[in-house]
Structure formats: C-alpha cells, structure tokens
Amino acid sequence: EPEVTQTPSHQVTQMGQEVILRCVPISNHLYFYWYRQILGQKVEFLVSFYNNEISEKSEIFDDQFSVERPDGSNFTLKIRSTKLEDSAMYFCASRQGTSYEQYFGPGTRLTVT
C-alpha cells in the first residue's frame, strides 16, 4: 500500500539554525500539506501546496517558513531560523484531487535546543 514517507524521523538543532524537513507524498497525489503538533496539543495546519504553489497557509506559517517541491517526488519544509517554540512533530500529508481524505506521513520530531 503506498504511503507518505518523511525524513528524518528526529532532528535536533540549535536555536537560530536552519532545518529542512523532507517528505515524499504518495505518487499520484496532487495536494500536499504540512502540519505541526506540539506535544500534548492538537494538530495544527501550516500550509497546503498544489500545482507548485502555496494554496493556503495559516498564521503560524510566517516568513521563517517556506515550502518547496524541488523535484517530482520530494516536498520540503524549511524553517530558516529555528526558535525553541518550533519544537514539535511535523507531519506531511497528501491527498488525491478527487477526494479530501488526507494521508499522513510518520512525522519528524524537531527538537530545538
């Protein structure tokens, strides 16, 4: 069964450093998403991406965040200058164009020290 994959599973970084989180969505999916979940809190939408551009973004997705689809398979989230409060699980998700059902990757646990 096709699945969304994410790397790395765990990333530890120092405050102020840049990190890139990587995702490989399901191959025939057209819409891609990033979410974050701070420990003990709800899943929060960050950004959606379709046709090589951002279609929606939340208030959380400020100028320190960016997304890219550098090739036909990868979808990346870059955090330019990490803060302590960026520590969270970051989930990538994708969906087909014909359905709103999203499928999530296993997540990257980001720890900012």
Next chain:
Amino acid sequence: RKEVEQDPGPFNVPEGATVAFNCTYSNSASQSFFWYRQDCRKEPKLLMSVYSSGNEDGRFTAQLNRASQYISLLIRDSKLSDSATYLCVVAASGGSYIPTFGRGTSLIVHP
C-alpha cells in the same frame, strides 16, 4: 470560540463495550468531516470520512448532524487495539480548504 471541540476524555471502557464520541464545529460552511485515530506519538491515521447520510465501516459508525453542527463516532464491541486518541477533523471544501483538528478524545479499552 474553539472551532472544533471534543471531550478530551479519557473514556475508560471494558472490552466489548459500545462507546460514542461527539464533536462540535463552529463553521457552518464546513463540508468535509473525518475521524482519524492517533496512537501515542504517531501520525493521525484516517479512520473514516463522515457523510451526510451517515456511514458504517465494520464496528464503526459515523453520523453527521448539520443542523446542530456535530458529528459522532460510535464504536461497537470495543477491542483492546481500539485504545487511541480519536481526532475529529472538519474542513470547508472548495476554494479554501483548511482542515481543522479537534484536540481529540482519548479512549482506553481495558480487559
């Protein structure tokens, strides 16, 4: 006002029990509704979409009440493996599709 509200629980039930969760949403323009389950420190996994007419998948039944703006999930014959957090997800379809998650309802099924 919270957009998607769920009773956090935990709901502590014996194996074989029937348990029901509700979720209320504030955006009347919402068109897409889902239940996901999330195990501790894992990703949300789609359990089922919720359709206007209600739908059933094995032991799981989901209902939508648009007038009262809530959705429900019923689990019959609970198994130990059903222990997880159940997330309600609501989105307005069309031009602006931003899924909103509830905080989840924790279910613990004990022997």
